[in-house]
Amino acid sequence: MLRFRGLLLALSLLATLLPLLSVQAQQTADAGVITIESDLQSADNVTGVITASGNVRLVHAGRGLVATSRQAQYFTEEDRIVLSGDVDVIQADGNQLRADRFTYLLDEGRAIASPVPGQQVFSQWSLTPSQPVLDVQAETNPVTP
Numbered sequence: 781m782l783r784f785r786g787l788l789l790a791l792s793l794l795a796t797l798l799p800l801l802s803v804q805a806q807q808t809a810d811a812g813v814i815t816i817e818s819d820l821q822s823a824d825n826v827t828g829v830i831t832a833s834g835n836v837r838l839v840h841a842g843r844g845l846v847a848t849s850r851q852a853q854y855f856t857e858e859d860r861i862v863l864s865g866d867v868d869v870i871q872a873d874g875n876q877l878r879a880d881r882f883t884y885l886l887d888e889g890r891a892i893a894s895p896v897p898g899q900q901v902f903s904q905w906s907l908t909p910s911q912p913v914l915d916v917q918a919e920t921n922p923v924t925p
Contacts, residue, residue: 812842814840816836816837817836818836828856829854829855833852836851844872848866850866860885869882873906875906878902879902
């Protein structure tokens with residue numbers, strides 16, 4: 781009888797924790813999710829290219845990033861995203877970028893922004909150094925008599 785009660789208690793505890801674990805797993809999975817809204821979307825299974833065009837809005841909630849453009853393409857085989865036409869990228873921390881073309885190489889974690897010919901790319905970054913640039917105490921030499 782004691783064994784049966786222990787089993788019931790364990791099952792009850794598992795039933796209580798399972799929804800919490802499921803929510804945590806979903807939040808972890810959502811961290812890498814990119815949502816794309818657009819007027820038209822298509823995928824080419826031969827080339828592996830997914831194209832969204834017309835009023836494109838890309839959201840990466842895990843990174844607090846929202847980007848808008850006229851077109852977005854995801855090249856699955858190259859793990860590359862290309863936004864083109866009036867590209868605006870805004871991050872929750874205040875960083876922003878405006879360009880005609882924005883390429884993000886997912887594997888390398890590298891981005892390239894290109895302007896309309898004859899113009900410039902605009903970016904604004906909020907820099908917060910992890911350490912002070914100059915540690916006054918370390919630079920001060922006490923005077924010894």
